[in-house]
Amino acid sequence: MDLATSAWLALAAILLAAAALKAADRTGTAVALAAYGVPGRFALQAVGALVTVEAALAAGLAGGVAGAPYAAAGVLGGFLVAQVVALAQGSAGAPCGCFGAGGRLSRVTAGRTALLACACAALPLAGGGPRVPLVLTAAVAAAVVVLAAGRRSAPRGALEIDGEGPAVGEPSTLAAWFDGEREYESDSRGRPPRRADRGHVRLALFTSPGCALCKRVAPAADGLERVAVRRFDEVEDTEAWAAARVPGAPFAVALDGDGLVLAKGTVNDARQLDSIVAAARGRRRGTSRRAFLGRAGGVAATAVGAGMVGAVIRPGDAEAYHFCGHIYTTDGCPHPTGLPRIDRRGLPLRARDGRQVDDLGRLIDRFGRPVGEDGLVLTDLDGRPLPAAPRTPVCTLTGASNGIRVRTDGAWYRCCDGRVRKLVDCCSPNRTRINGDRALRGYCYDKRKVFCVMYFQSSVPC
Numbered sequence: 001m002d003l004a005t006s007a008w009l010a011l012a013a014i015l016l017a018a019a020a021l022k023a024a025d026r027t028g029t030a031v032a033l034a035a036y037g038v039p040g041r042f043a044l045q046a047v048g049a050l051v052t053v054e055a056a057l058a059a060g061l062a063g064g065v066a067g068a069p070y071a072a073a074g075v076l077g078g079f080l081v082a083q084v085v086a087l088a089q090g091s092a093g094a095p096c097g098c099f100g101a102g103g104r105l106s107r108v109t110a111g112r113t114a115l116l117a118c119a120c121a122a123l124p125l126a127g128g129g130p131r132v133p134l135v136l137t138a139a140v141a142a143a144v145v146v147l148a149a150g151r152r153s154a155p156r157g158a159l160e161i162d163g164e165g166p167a168v169g170e171p172s173t174l175a176a177w178f179d180g181e182r183e184y185e186s187d188s189r190g191r192p193p194r195r196a197d198r199g200h201v202r203l204a205l206f207t208s209p210g211c212a213l214c215k216r217v218a219p220a221a222d223g224l225e226r227v228a229v230r231r232f233d234e235v236e237d238t239e240a241w242a243a244a245r246v247p248g249a250p251f252a253v254a255l256d257g258d259g260l261v262l263a264k265g266t267v268n269d270a271r272q273l274d275s276i277v278a279a280a281r282g283r284r285r286g287t288s289r290r291a292f293l294g295r296a297g298g299v300a301a302t303a304v305g306a307g308m309v310g311a312v313i314r315p316g317d318a319e320a321y322h323f324c325g326h327i328y329t330t331d332g333c334p335h336p337t338g339l340p341r342i343d344r345r346g347l348p349l350r351a352r353d354g355r356q357v358d359d360l361g362r363l364i365d366r367f368g369r370p371v372g373e374d375g376l377v378l379t380d381l382d383g384r385p386l387p388a389a390p391r392t393p394v395c396t397l398t399g400a401s402n403g404i405r406v407r408t409d410g411a412w413y414r415c416c417d418g419r420v421r422k423l424v425d426c427c428s429p430n431r432t433r434i435n436g437d438r439a440l441r442g443y444c445y446d447k448r449k450v451f452c453v454m455y456f457q458s459s460v461p462c
Contacts, residue, residue, distance in 0.1 A: 003127075005128075008064065011069075016141055020144050021100030023051045023145045024100060024149065028095070031043070059140070060072075063133065063136075063138075065129070066124070070124075073117045073120040079113050083105060084110055090445065090448070091105055092106055092446040093105065093106070093446050095410075164246075165246055166253060168264060170261055172255060175259025200228060201227050202230070203230070204232060204240070206232045206249050206253075208248075209233070211250065218250075224274075255280075262281075263277075330442070330451075331453075333453065336360060336361030340452070340455065342454045342455070343456065344456065346408060348391065348394050370386050370388065394426070398426055399426075399428065404430050406451060408425065409443060410444065422455065423455050424453065424455065424456060425450045427448035439451065
């Protein structure tokens, strides 16, 4: 095999790898496309188109098709332009989507794309391509993509994020619901938790009404051996949700007999729930008595019981940070009607029913005119329609009122009342957030940090 043939095949392999990795993680790649301005409702279709194009180009290069190098160079050139535009708009650090969901958008990734485009354009100068039948290369490319797509599945382990739920290795007030008389209280479904001795793992499972994933995980929790399980419903067990700062359902927290958090995470199936218990048992064996005694002062706080739970954070105090069971340390963005619900363009909606409102919090019709609950245009005492007020994106208005530069970058998703809820960060280069304390990175890019949060309620079932 000469050098020219090797170059053709190498570039074909790179394109095929990119297509296969996108096919293996369509959801992650679809989220990455948001950095390039692709609307969420078109993202999955865009991923399918990208996979098809890259696989076809790989088959063409491997088959030595004369026009394939120029077509590949053109497609890669388009990718390069999209990356440069995204970088110019401040999306550095966003998911790249180049090889599936892995990698972050940067000057390095743009340079790599430019290098690949130039290499493809120069292939004809190096010599002729491989003489492999196109039907064979197309079949191989299709098989690789199909196999990669078939292998995608839920992660084996639960999603454990430092900022979500109680801190691992620290005592938790959740122990109050397992200890003493509370251990014999019924949970939200009227079932008492199973009692375990001090050496067994205690599992707190957080669920939500209308959550399909919760209905899948709950039976698996009941089947766990040597585990004391207690369920916490987001409607009837608000104290526990607030105390644990759970991001959403289904979520599991594993404790030892002394109330120390051993493992936690978002779970979608029985396998991920098992991983929580396995991690808890492994960490319990690796935790020395001396290390635990170092936290004794914190453990003592759990002995106060239910009163201490209320002292940590009462449900009423958490309301501004609480979006359908999702509790955050960063406050919501200022919104004319309270909870910061927005539409796809970031404009304000009334939280309880999703109706459009202006910057004054008044309901409006499709022409922007203020209307009443009945949809009729509001008028003054002389019968004249009230003047319309501006309707500004919530994040933009927040920036203007606080005198800072803001923009929306990434987002994350939770299941709420059986529908997917998109949580959106309003990002700023400020070091402080709307709470007045240190800002967190969240899902902001290019050295920006979260100033406040908003949410968009979709109609996608979960």
